[in-house]
Amino acid sequence: MLAASPAKEIVLSGGDGELPFRCVMCGRGYRSRSSLTRHSRYECGRLGSRYTFTCTLCGKYFCRPDHLKQHILNIHGGSVAK
Incomplete structure (x- = not known):
């Protein structure tokens, strides 16, 4: 039986890899608030x-x-x- 994989994170190359802005719906991480806002508006939790x-x-x-x-x-x- 396969174990469920954890939510994928978007990791950009370079930098320290910290993703301080997290989506409350799916757990994805983002480096900037604007990227999280765009994700929330268009990609996650849309009706x-x-x-x-x-x-x-x-x-x-x-x-x-x-x-x-x-x-x-x-x-x-x-x-x-x-």
Whole structure:
């Protein structure tokens, strides 16, 4: 029988590795409060589907609007209409 794995931490290379800002929902750690806020807003604890941002060109789903914007710029070579 396999043991349950602990919550994964996001560890960036370099620095001392401390992650003082922790998500109360999933336990993930972050170096800055703004990263934790973004995680809470878009990735963890959202009601309904986690993937709420959809590319109108290909239908791919994203959980953060900045990832959708990068996708459109990198994959479709276009600008994002606001």
